[in-house]
Amino acid sequence: MEMNSKERFSKLTLLTAGNTRYPTAPGEAQLETFDNLYADRDYIIEFDCPEYTSLCPVTGQPDFGHIIIRYVADKKCIESKSLKLFLYSFRNSNTFHEEAVNHILDAIVKACAPRRAEVVGRFRPRGGIAINVKATYGDAING
Secondary structure, three states, rough: OOOHHHHHOOOOOOHHHOOOOOOOHHOOOOOOOOEEEOOOOEEEEEEEEEEEEEOOOOOOOOEEEEEEEEEOOOOEEEHHHEEHHHHHHHOOOOOOHHHHHHHHHHHHHHHOOOOOEEEEEEEEEEEEEEEEEEEEEEEOOOO
């Protein structure tokens, strides 16, 4: 049974906010979800986020990366504006690349309990070394 749109989107506070508040740390950010109307089938949702930034936890220098999030939703889907604000919250946070990718995956899983999920971080070289990290939840996503 399909809900009316007012009821369906009533919990999306960030999307409807007239004034956007940017979180200053990942712990302040919240991922919002909406009901998956096609929970009876598997389909892949992909977020391509080429402007990720954070700070090196040792030097404090900025790190730049490209985050790709892919998941197969179950009952809930991630709302994209809340994801944008969540990723933005890393901007002034000191974290290693490996920790950031795993933190993002954990947040996705906690927010929407997907059937499967993966987060890939492709970080720009610093000191001549690029770092790529992939964290997965559940079975591999093919496609």
